[in-house]
Amino acid sequence: MLVAAAVCPCPPLLVPEVAAGAAHELDSARAACEDALGVLAAARPDRLVVVGPAEQSGQGPYQEGARGSFRGFGVDLEVRLGVGPGAGPDGDRPDSAAPERELPVSLAVAAWLLRRTDWSHAPVEGLGVGEPFAAERCIQIGKEVVARAERVALLVMGDASACRSLKAPGYLDERAAGFDAEVARALAAADVTALEGLDTALARELMASGRAPWQVLAGAAEGMGLSGALLYEDGPYGVGYLVAAWS
Template sequence: MSVVIAVAVPHPPLIVPGVGHGRERGIQSTVDAYREVARRIAALQPDTIVISSPHTAMYLDYLHIAPGPGARGTFTQFGDTADGSYVAYDEELVAELCRLARGEDLPAGTSGEREPDLDWGVLVPLHFIQLAYDELRAAGTETAPYRVVRMGISGLSPLQHYRMGQLVARAAGRLGRRVAYVASGDLSHKLAADGPYGFSPDGPVFDRLTCDAFESGDFLALLTADPGLCERAAECGLRSFQIMAGALDRTPVEAELLSHEGPFGVGYGVACFSPTGPAGSDPDRAFGEKYEAWHAADMERRRAGEDDLVSLARASLEHRVRTGSRLPLPDGLPTDLLSRRAGCFVSLTKNGQLRGCIGTIAPTRSSLAEEIVANAVSAGLHDPRFPPVTADELPELVYDVDVLGEPEPVDSREGLDPRRYGVIVSAPDGRRGLLLPDLDGVDTVDEQLRIAARKGGIALSEEGVAIERFVVERHR
């Protein structure tokens, strides 16, 4: 036995009548589709329901699986104390998942639980599933109890989320479990200017990309989605969907997009994937392998497109990590890098997530080349927010180099533009906070100033706070 059905569903608490108090009728298509996929799950009566939720414990480098015999949760924080769930966990399947993860060297397991109660990313799907089971029993159909495995998402790569799904299917097969996989996650949170999160042009783009993948069953698009696009769209469920895709690795499926709507400015998609053949029988659906080939080509393309500044940053960090020594300046560098002095920031990303960023507001070394060499090493090894970069990570890193122009004072917020200018917020006692321009998710002057001030430990209301702006030369 293995995965007998997989569904992708949203988790707005207002869809529960005790929370929505009628507002749920504003997304009736989602309600109807939700009830349909829940009925399909209940009709199959799986032994175990595996649910991935973005709102359970989440770590940068670890996929968390809820431990223990079971858990309960309610919608009390949303004003509804009457609705909720208690579920028994499938401890045997959890143990097998952890054993397989250790054997595959996949960072996943039951350590680090922060909140044992069920989160709304689990409670909302369970509300509809339990309702479907109640309807079966009311119609005279006997139902067997099911158990639950609850897991979170992480900052790990799309491939590692996919591998987690593969382990779900493998563990289910080894234990003879019939598993329903529920990928809980909303789509973009930026579909409408009057919505709670505002509008981004990338919001509808992300929803279209995801819904096309749901409708076609081509999960490669879920793995190769541009991280910048996803950040700007403020998506919620992508990594949950990636785990689901892995649970259906090489399995032929009938893919159905049952509904998609976003009347409140948040995208809600409901999709169902029903196996039409044995697990592992369709090599054309080996999306993990396809992603690896795509990723290797993409990283090669990125390296081929690096200019002198980015190449120097990469060479500096790689040399230091592999040899422990400082990189001598290479021969043949452009004259401008050797004669010019400027502050610069070097940023590292991995799997679309920040991996380190260190820089200097003003020049501290004899040339821009020396500045880049030093700041690249600092970004990789001395950013206090992250552990030092390891040799295994080097091939996965993407580098940005921002060369700072001369800061200039501004008298009012009208002189700022978070897309064009970076900002420096300074206090009279020397505290300073800097934020670079054109960052994903920073769309307003207020957001930019608030983040820059927080980085410097400054309250914008303090007496004597000064604001400067600067432009950057961005090298990616």
């Protein structure tokens, strides 16, 4: 069953080394993400599943200890997914081989957040989901994820629209603000039905990478009676960033 969930954005700029001189601009977002992870820790899950958007080559499961990096953004920084007690100074576990497949960017950002907050409360696994995934498939994935352990927590990575301003990655689209506001309302209210009903075509047009992960969350949360809280909402760089916690 799902006992808690945290929803966080996944821009590489969340990592200060990547943002460099502009790092302070997302300080509030980082703080909100840490608060959301605190809700996960307080729920004392048996397992944490990190869900994030991924290109086709990055879709599927990732074991604890999977590596990711930010070298593609000009930063020589490597992370490991959810390595807690028993790890060496560089994150290696003496009893486990390093998985070969590199984490997609969204899960690498999640791994950085987990390291920043010293996550050691439960085993961690990752799951990359694709933008083409239909809502029904995402919802079914969510149900399957939470059926694998008695107390499951989700860390759900993904951005809202990328069309909030003229300088946004997707340029300005007047529909973006309304789409983001509805997602923010649904996350604040833990409104599973609203998330399940998100318009997949519109989300694609608005470059909202969080659509599939949010619908995985919706499937996982069906019938769980969780309550939600919106911890952060803003649109820096023309992209909607949302942080929420469900418990």
